[in-house]
Amino acid sequence: MISTSFLVYLIAVLLLTMTMLLVSHLLNPKTGKRVNKLPYESGIVPSGTTDIRWNVNYFLVAISFVIFDLEAVFLYIWSIVVMEAGWQGFIITSFFIFALLIGLFYEVRQGAFDWGKKQGGIE
Amino acid sequence: MSDFLGDITGDFIIPIVILVALLLAGAWSTWLERRILAWWQDRLGPNRVGPFGLLQVVADMIKIFTKEDWIPPFADKVLFVIAPMIVMIMMMLGFAIIPFAPGIQIAHFDNGLLFLLAISSLSVYSIMLAGFSSNSKYALLGAMRTAAQMLSYEVFMGLAIMGIVIVADSFSLSKIVEAQADMWFIIAQPLGFFLFLFAGIAESHRAPFDLPEAETEIVAGFHTEYASMKFGMFFIGEYLGVILISALITTLYFGGWQGPWLPPLLWFILKTSFFVLFFILLRAAIPRPRYDQLMAFGWYILLPLALLNLLVTAAWQLAPTL
Numbered sequence: 021m022i023s024t025s026f027l028v029y030l031i032a033v034l035l036l037t038m039t040m041l042l043v044s045h046l047l048n049p050k051t052g053k054r055v056n057k058l059p060y061e062s063g064i065v066p067s068g069t070t071d072i073r074w075n076v077n078y079f080l081v082a083i084s085f086v087i088f089d090l091e092a093v094f095l096y097i098w099s100i101v102v103m104e105a106g107w108q109g110f111i112i113t114s115f116f117i118f119a120l121l122i123g124l125f126y127e128v129r130q131g132a133f134d135w136g137k138k139q140g141g142i143e
Numbered sequence: 144m145s146d147f148l149g150d151i152t153g154d155f156i157i158p159i160v161i162l163v164a165l166l167l168a169g170a171w172s173t174w175l176e177r178r179i180l181a182w183w184q185d186r187l188g189p190n191r192v193g194p195f196g197l198l199q200v201v202a203d204m205i206k207i208f209t210k211e212d213w214i215p216p217f218a219d220k221v222l223f224v225i226a227p228m229i230v231m232i233m234m235m236l237g238f239a240i241i242p243f244a245p246g247i248q249i250a251h252f253d254n255g256l257l258f259l260l261a262i263s264s265l266s267v268y269s270i271m272l273a274g275f276s277s278n279s280k281y282a283l284l285g286a287m288r289t290a291a292q293m294l295s296y297e298v299f300m301g302l303a304i305m306g307i308v309i310v311a312d313s314f315s316l317s318k319i320v321e322a323q324a325d326m327w328f329i330i331a332q333p334l335g336f337f338l339f340l341f342a343g344i345a346e347s348h349r350a351p352f353d354l355p356e357a358e359t360e361i362v363a364g365f366h367t368e369y370a371s372m373k374f375g376m377f378f379i380g381e382y383l384g385v386i387l388i389s390a391l392i393t394t395l396y397f398g399g400w401q402g403p404w405l406p407p408l409l410w411f412i413l414k415t416s417f418f419v420l421f422f423i424l425l426r427a428a429i430p431r432p433r434y435d436q437l438m439a440f441g442w443y444i445l446l447p448l449a450l451l452n453l454l455v456t457a458a459w460q461l462a463p464t465l
Binding site for chain 2: 081
């Protein structure tokens with residue numbers, strides 16, 4: 021299944037990326053005079069930590085991804101056996117897809133993808 | 144003896160030659176983009192080093208190799224080094240299943256398309272790891288944006304390709320190319336093509352969907368803290384991504400290496416170059432949308448369309464059996 025050519029390619033790619041990093045590490049000019057060891061924040065002194073609060077929309081996108089990507093995986097299997105499954109399979113799958121479209125419609129109505137709108141604040 | 148030579152060619156020489164060709168193509172497409180973008184914007188672009196500025200890439204390479212190899216003291220060091228490696232490895236591995244010409248293909252996977260979807264999912268990790276390990280706010284914001292964008296567009300990228308699978312009845316890319324001998328799949332799957340194009344632009348986070356690295360908002364996004372060759376690897380990875388998506392569009396929708404008169408490999412290169420130029424034109428022509436517009440476009444419009452496209456394609460294939 022996995023051919024020699026793929027293994028050769030995989031090893032060559034791994035070696036290439038490591039060599040690139042190694043060469044750049046060896047040619048690295050060691051100045052040691054760096055004054056600023058702080059994260060870049062447009063030239064001003066950085067303030068606060070990176071432990072910031074996230075918009076809840078990111079979480080909702082992650083959940084929706086799990087739901088719809090699982091659906092997609094079922095559809096991958098169906099798409100290779102469309103002819104074998106026939107019209108019966110088609111009707112079952114369209115029921116499945118419409119159930120998920122209703123789910124998507126519900127999510128949209130709930131405002132899952134309304135990015136940037138202030139909840140409970142001034143619009 | 145000739146069998147042995149054939150094995151050596153197929154197993155060792157072809158993968159290495161493809162790898163070197165990809166590296167050169169990835170490196171010189173940076174030059175191509177700068178030149179052509181400049182041409183469309185009525186500027187000159189890099190034209191000093193070598194004929195037509197062709198050696199600019201070599202100069203850039205020397206420069207980027209001799210830059211200070213800075214690993215920020217506030218970063219998570221192991222993940223910080225691994226992240227740029229992942230993006231390059233994943234993009235390179237994506238090319239393993241592409242049939243460049245009859246017989247010139249690295250891995251003959253029967254489930255090539257599934258392998259490809261897995262690879263494109265894994266490349267999200269490099270950006271997430273880069274953003275989180277940098278421990279910098281711009282990097283983190285860029286990484287979260289990228290993750291949400293790529294996850295959203297990945298869902299219907301797979302669904303758009305499944306239209307092709309239904310028509311060709313195979314996950315294998317070489318079989319898909321052979322199935323297009325009479326008719327390119329762009330004719331059978333026009334909607335699927337546009338869905339895949341949008342998803343491809345978003346997946347390779349190129350303009351106009353380059354929100355992850357929108358300079359005016361979040362500096363350079365997930366690779367803000369990167370320098371030297373580690374930055375260069377993100378850069379090469381991005382251009383390899385553009386070439387990979389162009390090669391996929393060619394393979395899936397425009398008949399791959401099929402074409403009259405010219406040799407197959409040349410056809411493949413010509414078609415792929417056309418789409419690489421198209422990607423550059425997009426960057427020159429179209430402004431960036433807002434982030435909420437991008438997400439809304441994906442979830443409200445493209446995902447339902449991808450699902451309906453799948454159903455209509457299946458019904459079309461099944462219609463003769465009524």
